[in-house]
Amino acid sequence: MKYDGPLNTLDDWEDDLKQRYPEQDQPAEKAKDEFRDYGEQTRPGVREFYRQNHRYQTYDFVQQKRTEFLGLDRRAMTVWEAMEYLNQLVDESDPDTDLSQIEHLMQTAEGIRADGHPRWMILTGLIHDLGKILCLFDEPQWAVVGDTFPVGCKFSDRIVLAEFFADNPDSNDPRYNTQFGVYKPNTGLDNVLMSWGHDEYLYHVVKDYLPEEALYMIRYHSFYPQHRESAYDHLLNDHDHQMFQWVQKFNPYDLYTKSDQRPDVEALKPYYLELIDEYMPGKLAW
Ligand SMILES: [Fe+2]
Numbered sequence: 122m123k124y125d126g127p128l129n130t131l132d133d134w135e136d137d138l139k140q141r142y143p144e145q146d147q148p149a150e151k152a153k154d155e156f157r158d159y160g161e162q163t164r165p166g167v168r169e170f171y172r173q174n175h176r177y178q179t180y181d182f183v184q185q186k187r188t189e190f191l192g193l194d195r196r197a198m199t200v201w202e203a204m205e206y207l208n209q210l211v212d213e214s215d216p217d218t219d220l221s222q223i224e225h226l227m228q229t230a231e232g233i234r235a236d237g238h239p240r241w242m243i244l245t246g247l248i249h250d251l252g253k254i255l256c257l258f259d260e261p262q263w264a265v266v267g268d269t270f271p272v273g274c275k276f277s278d279r280i281v282l283a284e285f286f287a288d289n290p291d292s293n294d295p296r297y298n299t300q301f302g303v304y305k306p307n308t309g310l311d312n313v314l315m316s317w318g319h320d321e322y323l324y325h326v327v328k329d330y331l332p333e334e335a336l337y338m339i340r341y342h343s344f345y346p347q348h349r350e351s352a353y354d355h356l357l358n359d360h361d362h363q364m365f366q367w368v369q370k371f372n373p374y375d376l377y378t379k380s381d382q383r384p385d386v387e388a389l390k391p392y393y394l395e396l397i398d399e400y401m402p403g404k405l406a407w
């Protein structure tokens with residue numbers, strides 16, 4: 122199956138993230154210039170993906186997508202059904218070595234479980250990418266994955282391949298192209314509109330079921346410009362900063378637990394069905 126966009130598979134974006142943020146790296150210490158050079162090593166498909174993402178993620182676009190999807194009236198599915206549904210996103214480039222979507226979710230959850238974290242955090246690992254079902258609703262790749270960032274204010278030059286924002290109409294719109302744009306200083310992220318993708322969508326599906334720490338992990342796990350680059354401190358409030366410790370705690374499990382050792386999905390299924398039932402029983406609105 123082929124999904125609309127320049128990436129061979131959605132995983133190309135995450136593989137590229139791993140190149141940008143190698144496991145041993147201390148990103149806070151990384152020089153700005155070094156970050157900027159990154160664009161040169163990016164594979165052409167990934168570059169094209171970011172060109173489209175940065176061109177089309179405007180303030181108006183995000184509002185339009187929120188209206189389109191946040192009514193959550195497309196499907197009713199249990200979490201497990203959503204996992205199986207997402208698993209249709211099969212990798213056509215190298216099905217033998219690449220993990221399925223369920224396998225990535227389980228590896229993330231198993232990594233969190235192995236380190237003795239609370240049950241709600243294990244569940245967060247299990248579900249964090251379910252928003253990628255947007256692809257199955259025929260959304261283009263650039264509106265599902267990729268680093269996320271605020272819209273409605275100046276795009277930070279610390280966002281990957283930020284030069285592509287030159288083609289985004291908001292860059293020339295005086296309402297949106299100042300440091301704060303439509304926002305007040307340190308207004309808090311709850312008041313900030315993020316670029317549209319799988320994080321924000323899933324947050325709205327699950328927001329009534331999980332503790333706040335889990336919701337931050339889900340809603341901001343692709344917000345690399347903040348959790349890795351601290352590029353938007355001027356919009357975060359104190360509470361966001363506290364909660365971002367959890368987003369940062371979560372990130373390595375997402376990025377670095379991918380291994381060739383495939384989890385035994387059938388063997389693990391009973392444990393995870395029980396965990397799902399504890400927090401989010403029955404069908405959810407998607
Ligand atoms: Fe994700």
Ligand SMILES: [Fe+2]
Pocket residue numbers: 225249250375
């Ligand atoms: Fe993930």
